Amino acid sequence: xxxxxxxxxxxxxxxxxxxxxxxxxxxxxxxxxxxxxxxxxxxxxxxxxxxxxxxxxxxxxxxxxxxxxxxxxxxxxxxxxxxxxxxxxxxxxxxxxxxxxxxxxxxxxxxxxxxxxxxxxxxxxxxxxxxxxxxxxxxxxxxxxxxxxxxxxxxxxxxxxxxxxxxxxxxxxxxxxxxxxxxxxxxxxxxxxxxxxxxxxxxxxxxxxxxxxxxxxxxxxxxxxxxxxxxxxxxxxxxxxxxxxxxxxxxxxxxxxxxxxxxxxxxxxx
Numbered sequence: 001x002x003x004x005x006x007x008x009x010x011x012x013x014x015x016x017x018x019x020x021x022x023x024x025x026x027x028x029x030x031x032x033x034x035x036x037x038x039x040x041x042x043x044x045x046x047x048x049x050x051x052x053x054x055x056x057x058x059x060x061x062x063x064x065x066x067x068x069x070x071x072x073x074x075x076x077x078x079x080x081x082x083x084x085x086x087x088x089x090x091x092x093x094x095x096x097x098x099x100x101x102x103x104x105x106x107x108x109x110x111x112x113x114x115x116x117x118x119x120x121x122x123x124x125x126x127x128x129x130x131x132x133x134x135x136x137x138x139x140x141x142x143x144x145x146x147x148x149x150x151x152x153x154x155x156x157x158x159x160x161x162x163x164x165x166x167x168x169x170x171x172x173x174x175x176x177x178x179x180x181x182x183x184x185x186x187x188x189x190x191x192x193x194x195x196x197x198x199x200x201x202x203x204x205x206x207x208x209x210x211x212x213x214x215x216x217x218x219x220x221x222x223x224x225x226x227x228x229x230x231x232x233x234x235x236x237x238x239x240x241x242x243x244x245x246x247x248x249x250x251x252x253x254x255x256x257x258x259x260x261x262x263x264x265x266x267x268x269x270x
Contacts, residue, residue, distance in 0.1 A: 001265075002031065005256070040261075040268050054264070058232065058257045059129045059168070123168035132187070133164035135229040144245075145220040147186060152214040153207060155180040161195065161219065163188050172227050174253030177246060183253075184227075190218040224248035232258035 009015050010022035020029065123129070160170045162185045172184035188195060198213050205213065222230075224245060228237055231252065239248050 004028070004031065008254075038268050040264055052267075056260050058230075058260060059123065059126070120168060124166050126167055129167040131164060132162060132166050132169065132230075135226055136164060136187075137223055137225055140223065142189070142220055142223075145223060147219045147221070149211045149215065151180060152219070153211050156202065156210070156214055159219070160185040161188050161217070162186070163191055165191070169222075169230065172222070172230075172249075172253055174250040176227075176249045176253060177221055178249075184222065186219045187222060188217050188219055190216060193217055224252055227252045231255050232260075234258075 004027065006028035007024045010018045010020075010025050016022065019025075158181050162169050164187065169185040170182075173182070176184040193216050195217060198217060202210055202213060224239070227249075229235075239251075243251075
């Protein structure tokens with residue numbers, strides 16, 4: 001069995017779009033040339049294989065997968081969200097499951113659709129999903145992970161902020177810790193501070209006062225170990241000491257969830 005994670009960048013819409021000419025695809029193309037009997041990869045089309053397709057989330061994995069080996073494999077997906085007409089609303093913020101989310105009553109970092117806000121609230125209210133606090137490290141020095149004032153000043157309105165009591169986060173990418181938008185959630189460690197009170201008045205404050213207010217939230221990055229925990233890596237998983245924090249984020253970014261891959265491998269060999 002060969003388990004590999006070839007880079008997806010050559011085939012994405014951003015970047016150089018080198019496709020098969022990108023040298024980073026060499027290992028993947030070699031595997032395809034071997035033409036193994038079974039393949040478990042993220043994307044495969046027009047290669048003559050019968051295939052089953054699953055759109056899975058670690059928080060919504062199917063309790064029972066469909067049987068394999070059917071003559072006409074069906075395409076299965078879980079809650080595949082389709083693009084809908086975006087209805088802009090007043091800024092609001094989605095808090096943890098103990099707080100109602102409403103565009104009229106609360107504050108969000110950036111404009112979102114009502115569907116997006118409802119989705120976040122439903123996720124945080126789903127008691128079948130573990131809270132983030134179950135995946136956090138506690139006996140560590142977290143000072144190096146706090147967001148600096150400069151980043152708070154510039155990106156306060158686009159941060160995806162979660163609390164330990166939340167049951168959701170965004171996907172963590174290889175740019176986490178270096179870039180802000182779209183790279184992963186940040187954690188509010190000052191749980192006694194009401195985030196809506198901070199954001200209600202922030203637009204009327206001076207830059208110095210804004211930073212002072214935002215610092216009271218004690219926002220920090222998730223540690224590499226915490227991200228690994230969320231991705232289903234075993235407790236004993238770790239990195240060699242010479243691997244920097246930046247490199248650890250890069251290696252963990254966009255990783256597949258271990259539990260989901262394990263289930264799919266079982267299906268492949270049923």
